[in-house]
Amino acid sequence: MATRRDMLRSFGLAAAAAAASACSAEQVADSGVDRLRFLNWNDYIDEGPDGTVARFERSTGVKVAYAPELNDNVEMYNRFAPDLRAGKRIPYDLLCPTFWMAERMLAEDLLDPLPIAELQNHANLDVPFLQLPWDRGARYQMPYQVVVAGIAYNEALTGPVNSMGELLTRSDLAGKVSVLSEMLDTVGLMLLAEGSDVTNVLVDDAQRSIARLRDLLASGHVAAIRDSEDYLAALRDGTVHACVAWAGDIIQMQRDDPSIKFVFPTEGAMRSFDTMVIPKGTPNRSAVAKWMNYLYDPSNAARVTRSIQYISPVLGVQVALERSGADGAELSNSPLLFPDAAARARMFTWGGTTADELDALLDDFAALQEG
């Protein structure tokens, strides 16, 4: 099963994909202003002739060059930031980085503000995303999907695993545990387990968590740091009994294997989100506005949720799913897609680190993976 977290770790492959997407996007760019060139993660939208992109094109007449080739936040940043800083246009009108990268790009003045005057559905943005300290009022970004990291376990192979403490210490799980290759989620969950405030991370605390993970890898308790495709495969074939996981993946997996369970750890879950941003100097702002309005219509957002099953940042999706009937109605009751207040109170978003500090932590974590 592939998700948007299917990162192409090989730089060569990433660069080739990026070059291919740039080519098609540039071709679209030359053909007029009523075009949208959207760089998104892979398998992150309902595709096909009746998918969201096709329906949008039919509904608005705007042609979309949809490039599901965003593989890595840092790679994307390194590729576009120099041109944006130099005042050059890049071959996309819309990018979908993870929130911390969007924050960095905004801090470096690489983004244009949203065309608020044309975004009547901005009012459907869920309130927590209006309250981000780095973009209060959401004037520069529109969240695309929310990703929650917690614990998944195979009920057929082990008993319930409710906390990170259990995951990282229970002897019956030794060698059967994996963590995610997304540093912010894995280290964030470990910090929560240690009682740290992840909304205001202290670098020393994070480095201690990375050191602890190094020990756990060395002792063999944690078998591996896995990327999105690997961890799902390992969970499916029983190599891994319990792991750090993303809720959206597990909901999809549960269709085929109901014994796979997902829990919000008792110490708290990590929440992050990918968000749509407009690179500086984008000419097709009107097409961007039409796309955002379309995606923020609850019934259209519900179709995306139904397909990819991540938490939607759009208000009214739950009702729209309920009205859609069948599996949509069932999804509308999913506590993973629509966590209640108690569950939301246990979700935290990484914050408080500067770009340099974050880069240093990402490097340390990457060294663990390479080791």
Next chain:
Amino acid sequence: MTAVEIGTETATAVERPIGAAAETAADPVSQPTVVTRQAARERRERKHQQRRVVRRVFRPLVGSGWNTPRRLIVFAAGVVAAFLMLGGAWSSVVDPRIQANRELRDRTVPLVATAEWLTSSVSEADSALTAAFLSGTAGREELQRYLDAIDRSASLASEAARLAGNDTELRSAVAEINEQIGRFSGLGRAATARQAAGDPKSIDALGEASSYLRRRLSPSVNAFVKAARQRLALDRSDALSAGGLVPVASVVVVLILLAVSAYVARVSRRILNPGLVAAGLIVVATTVGAMFTFSAQERDLNRARDQGTEPSERLSAAGTAADDVQYARNTSAIAGSLPDESTGVLSKVIDREILPNDELLVRRGESRMGGLLGTALDGLDGSETRAVASETVRRWSRYVVLVSATSRLADTDQFTERVRSNAVQETVAFAGFTVTADSLLDLHAARAQTETSSALDRLESYRQFMVAAPLIAMVLGLWGLQRRIGEYR
């Protein structure tokens, strides 16, 4: 005739008593006539003497005689003085206006905006704290929001202190607010810590924090906002002051130029002196330009007021009324009583049910909603501002739907139960309204700033003309006079 005779016969009249006219000399009627002539002579002599003194005094200025070229030189000096006076008068109007306008742009307008954000942020801290309390352990997001709001309030207070500059009244008001934010923050943290420890007295601690905010911090912030607004009004008035002096000074100079022109026309027998005419035209044109600039400046400042500071003041008032609703609900639920005020205050914000069409009307700038919020969103221009105003209505409407569901409950227990269970949902919806309203405040502040900057740019650009014009006009006037003087040399 008599005067001529007196003048010509002076010598013989003195000799008459010796000759045949001795009888006449002894004539008592003729004696006063001689005295009168002597007095007249003496008066004439004095007058000549005075003229000689005057000429002696002015001779160094006008050369060897008080002739026409010298008169023209004196007039030239007068023209120079008149233009210096004009330059001084214009500067005395434009420079203080520029100074006050700069003060508006750099200090007062941002100060008022900061004061309003401070009001909103303090209210948000209060609302988030009570919601965090109501929702118990589920209220961690609200607790975080409370802490964020406290941090934001503290940084806004610092910014306000910076903007207050040397104004001792404002500085001391901000210092007091800073201290009170610290105290409120301490009380809030103590209350939440006691709650987390399961202390039953934590409710009292929360009550103390909330009461402190209502009794001390909010009034201080309100007083600060009021003081900042007063300063705004003063700076605005200074930025538009004394505009009438420009045409008055110009008229005086034009009259002087006309008088000089009339004299020059008489002595040169030419109706127009090109230099003086050009100087006069420059004065008139610059004055007309100045009046247009002042008028445009006033229009900019009016727009800054009408689309910036005043809607922002009305929006703040609506926000305060909305806070009162939320506060009444939360405190009633905590105290286990029905909210007496919340529904009444609710209608203060918008005095009727919001219709689906209202949102569209606000987006088009054709809103006709009543109440504080309705009035605040009335007559806004700018598509972005109207879009955010429309979103504010939508988010307020969502909050009202939630509130109305419990406001109709007449049973205290039911009410308390419902408000407690819906606390997070209500607070989140309320936060959606306040954050969007804050975005609107940002837009108003930006608009006020833009218009004030535009007014300042106009003044600063035109000031260059107002400095150069009297100099050019003076040179032209002197050139005109010099041509006449040259003809006599």
